[in-house]
Amino acid sequence: xxxxxHARAKELVHENLRGRLSSHEAGxxxxxxxxxxxxxxxxxxERATDDVLARRPKHAPSRExxxxxxxxxxxxxxxxxxxxxxxYAGIACSLAAxxxxxxxxxxxxxxxxPRFQDExxxxxxxxxxSEHPLDIASGGVHQVRPWFEGKVDFxxxxxxxxDDELPMQGGAVAVFMDRKAAAFVYKRRLHVVSLFVMxxxxxxxxxxxxxxxxxxxxxxxxxxxxxxxxxxLGYVLVSDVDKNELTAISAKMIR
Amino acid sequence: xxxxxxxxxxxxxxxxxxLYDFARYLTKSSAEAEDLLQETFVRxxxxxxxxxxxxxxxxxxxxxxxxxxxxxRRRDKKRGGTSELAEDMANDDELLRDDVEIDxxxxxxxxxxxxxxxxxxxxxxxxxxxxxxxxxxxxIADLAGCARGTVKSxxxxxxxxxxxxxxxxxx
Numbered sequence: 001x002x003x004x005x006h007a008r009a010k011e012l013v014h015e016n017l018r019g020r021l022s023s024h025e026a027g028x029x030x031x032x033x034x035x036x037x038x039x040x041x042x043x044x045x046e047r048a049t050d051d052v053l054a055r056r057p058k059h060a061p062s063r064e065x066x067x068x069x070x071x072x073x074x075x076x077x078x079x080x081x082x083x084x085x086x087x088y089a090g091i092a093c094s095l096a097a098x099x100x101x102x103x104x105x106x107x108x109x110x111x112x113x114p115r116f117q118d119e120x121x122x123x124x125x126x127x128x129x130s131e132h133p134l135d136i137a138s139g140g141v142h143q144v145r146p147w148f149e150g151k152v153d154f155x156x157x158x159x160x161x162x163d164d165e166l167p168m169q170g171g172a173v174a175v176f177m178d179r180k181a182a183a184f185v186y187k188r189r190l191h192v193v194s195l196f197v198m199x200x201x202x203x204x205x206x207x208x209x210x211x212x213x214x215x216x217x218x219x220x221x222x223x224x225x226x227x228x229x230x231x232x233l234g235y236v237l238v239s240d241v242d243k244n245e246l247t248a249i250s251a252k253m254i255r
Numbered sequence: 256x257x258x259x260x261x262x263x264x265x266x267x268x269x270x271x272x273x274l275y276d277f278a279r280y281l282t283k284s285s286a287e288a289e290d291l292l293q294e295t296f297v298r299x300x301x302x303x304x305x306x307x308x309x310x311x312x313x314x315x316x317x318x319x320x321x322x323x324x325x326x327x328r329r330r331d332k333k334r335g336g337t338s339e340l341a342e343d344m345a346n347d348d349e350l351l352r353d354d355v356e357i358d359x360x361x362x363x364x365x366x367x368x369x370x371x372x373x374x375x376x377x378x379x380x381x382x383x384x385x386x387x388x389x390x391x392x393x394x395i396a397d398l399a400g401c402a403r404g405t406v407k408s409x410x411x412x413x414x415x416x417x418x419x420x421x422x423x424x425x426x
Contacts, residue, residue: 011407014410018386018389018391020391044357045355045357045418046414048357048360048361049360049414049417049418050387051360051361052360052363052368052417052418052421053368053383053387055363055365055368056365056368056369056372057365057366057368057369058272058276059275059276059279059280059285059288060272060275060276061271061272061275061289061292062289065271065275065289065292065293066268066271068293069268069271069292069293069296070264070268189389190387190389242272242273243272244268244269244272245269245272248269
């Protein structure tokens with residue numbers, strides 16, 4: 001048994017879930033959990049409770065409400081429905097523009113292929129619910145990216161290495177429709193963010209994400225997807241973080 | 256609008272989704288949540304000159320939303336409206352046992368999770384949501400207007416009560 005007592009260990013379990021422990025504290029906790037069944041069970045209970053909270057219905061404000069909020073701040077009143085949608089999209093664009101990235105958000109007519117969105121969400125869910133979601137745990141992008149050599153038929157280059165707000169957790173080989181994809185997994189607070197990279201030829205790629213640097217932002221079953229392409233490769237980012245946040249995250253990843 | 260305010264507005268609008276979700280769970284009503292979010296933005300824009308650039312915009316907006324909600328509650332009370340009963344979790348010790356079962360949690364559906372969350376006393380719902388939103392104990396204490404120690408015990412009891420409610424639903 002380690003020097004950590006049960007009461008302190010239980011306090012650290014929750015802080016660990018929130019990513020607030022120093023490496024020393026995390027090490028102490030890990031050692032304690034390895035030798036204490038009671039605290040290990042407590043850790044499982046807390047994780048299961050977080051999983052439940054992550055699955056709660058998320059309520060999003062209507063586009064009309066977003067337009068009203070903008071109007072209150074001095075935008076022209078009585079924005080039409082279409083104008084409201086554009087304003088909403090504009091928020092995402094302005095976030096991306098701040099990062100120096102040119103984005104094209106989907107037009108009202110481009111809803112993308114629903115099978116494509118479904119597949120992206122399914123692959124993300126496989127990562128969320130798999131007992132062993134990662135084939136390689138992250139020691140950083142320089143460890144994860146070479147690991148894919150020989151496992152996929154392309155080289156996933158220039159992959160975002162992660163930062164303090166979005167640390168890379170690791171990678172895995174996924175199957176996206178009819179082909180293998182390299183999955184890079186990141187964590188945003190408590191949310192998992194998956195980036196799937198694959199050859200895009202022959203896939204029903206969204207029209208508005210066909211050109212380099214253009215993106216398609218879609219939603220399916222409570223998840224947001226951001227799709228873009230660079231040369232022969234296609235990229236699909238999936239998470240349950242809100243649409244604007246995921247768009248801002250994608251801006252970090254697009255060259 | 257000054258460039259700084261413009262930037263602030265963009266940042267604030269990017270937070271509209273988590274703010275609305277929080278408001279929706281606080282008020283239990285989409286109409287009230289819409290009103291609450293609008294009022295929050297009106298107050299935030301009115302007080303923007305008091306916001307310190309570089310400080311935590313998210314915590315600032317959540318605090319304004321929480322205070323706006325409390326003000327509305329007070330007004331409703333004066334008008335004779337109903338409010339939730341004060342929290343009574345004195346008898347929840349049984350829920351904090353170490354041997355609680357968790358397998359059933361894998362099978363609960365979103366609808367039941369929402370029902371269980373909405374069934375928590377208001378202050379408990381508040382700390383569970385703020386904690387899950389990533390606020391730490393000190394920030395939650397500030398937002399909820401209570402001591403840090405209260406946040407800790409309230410949070411563990413609220414999460415335990417949430418599990419207990421869900422257990423009843425799957426029985």
